[in-house]
Amino acid sequence: MSLDQKTIESLAEHLENAELQAQDVLKITDDYPDMDWKDAYDIQWEIRRRKESRGHRVAGLKMGLTSWAKMKQMGVETPIYAFLADYFGLPDGAEVKTDELIHPKVEAEVAVVTNKTLRGPGCHLADVMSAIDYVIPAVEIIDSRYRDFKFDLKSVIADNASSSRFVTGGCVKRIEDVDLKTLGVVMEKNGKVVEVGAGAAVLGHPAASVVMLANMLAERDEDIPAGTFIMTGGITAAVTVEKGDAVTVRYQDLGCVSMTFV
Numbered sequence: 001m002s003l004d005q006k007t008i009e010s011l012a013e014h015l016e017n018a019e020l021q022a023q024d025v026l027k028i029t030d031d032y033p034d035m036d037w038k039d040a041y042d043i044q045w046e047i048r049r050r051k052e053s054r055g056h057r058v059a060g061l062k063m064g065l066t067s068w069a070k071m072k073q074m075g076v077e078t079p080i081y082a083f084l085a086d087y088f089g090l091p092d093g094a095e096v097k098t099d100e101l102i103h104p105k106v107e108a109e110v111a112v113v114t115n116k117t118l119r120g121p122g123c124h125l126a127d128v129m130s131a132i133d134y135v136i137p138a139v140e141i142i143d144s145r146y147r148d149f150k151f152d153l154k155s156v157i158a159d160n161a162s163s164s165r166f167v168t169g170g171c172v173k174r175i176e177d178v179d180l181k182t183l184g185v186v187m188e189k190n191g192k193v194v195e196v197g198a199g200a201a202v203l204g205h206p207a208a209s210v211v212m213l214a215n216m217l218a219e220r221d222e223d224i225p226a227g228t229f230i231m232t233g234g235i236t237a238a239v240t241v242e243k244g245d246a247v248t249v250r251y252q253d254l255g256c257v258s259m260t261f262v
């Protein structure tokens with residue numbers, strides 16, 4: 001089934017209000033069990049349009065559910081994409097305001113910045129590798145708007161893949177100076193190691209996530225413009241955080257990203 005435009009708009013408003021008011025809601029497929037994949041992305045794109053119409057900028061794109069650890073954790077089998085609004089971005093050492101969020105979790109990720117347009121279908125790894133300028137350590141703070149993180153894939157796509165904040169830091173390196181596949185990460189919460197992983201956890205290679213993003217966007221006749229900041233997906237499972245927690249993620253040869261939850 002395809003939802004009509006009025007329903008798409010009202011579901012986008014419903015989910016964006018849940019984000020802005022830090023109020024959880026029930027998954028939208030409870031009321032719209034027949035909505036399809038296009039409906040789900042239409043709602044996400046409508047949330048994006050709403051934010052841009054109020055003057056927000058899109059700071060980048062992200063892929064979600066790209067590691068086996070994440071897919072298993074959430075009981076799903078397909079990666080998804082979403083957008084990052086400008087106010088989601090925080091600097092290294094940030095104090096993350098937990099009152100603005102519902103039930104945040106952190107994921108260690110690696111982000112890349114592109115230097116040319118990437119367009120699918122048929123985008124492949126060589127296209128992506130030659131289009132990445134920089135690699136940036138980045139930690140994502142996800143915050144599903146759905147009660148107790150209980151959702152299905154269509155509901156979570158509509159909810160902009162739980163995007164809420166991200167923290168960048170450490171060293172920015174050129175792609176030729178980093179082996180994305182073997183890049184090791186160690187996540188510490190309150191001084192204790194809680195997760196470890198390597199870049200290969202992301203679809204075998206974090207650049208494969210960008211390949212998938214270009215090919216998924218092509219289904220809507222969209223591309224990845226040159227200069228796009230892309231979070232490639234969680235290398236580790238997501239870790240629950242609450243007020244008072246301190247998180248540091250150490251990246252092999254790329255320094256650390258830290259934040260506290262206040």
Ligand code: 0L1
Binds near residue numbers: 070107140143156238
């Ligand atoms: O960035 C992610 O991998 C999150 C995707 C959405 C699912 C979730 O909230 O865990």
Ligand code: MG
Binds near residue numbers: 064142234
């Ligand atoms: Mg993520």
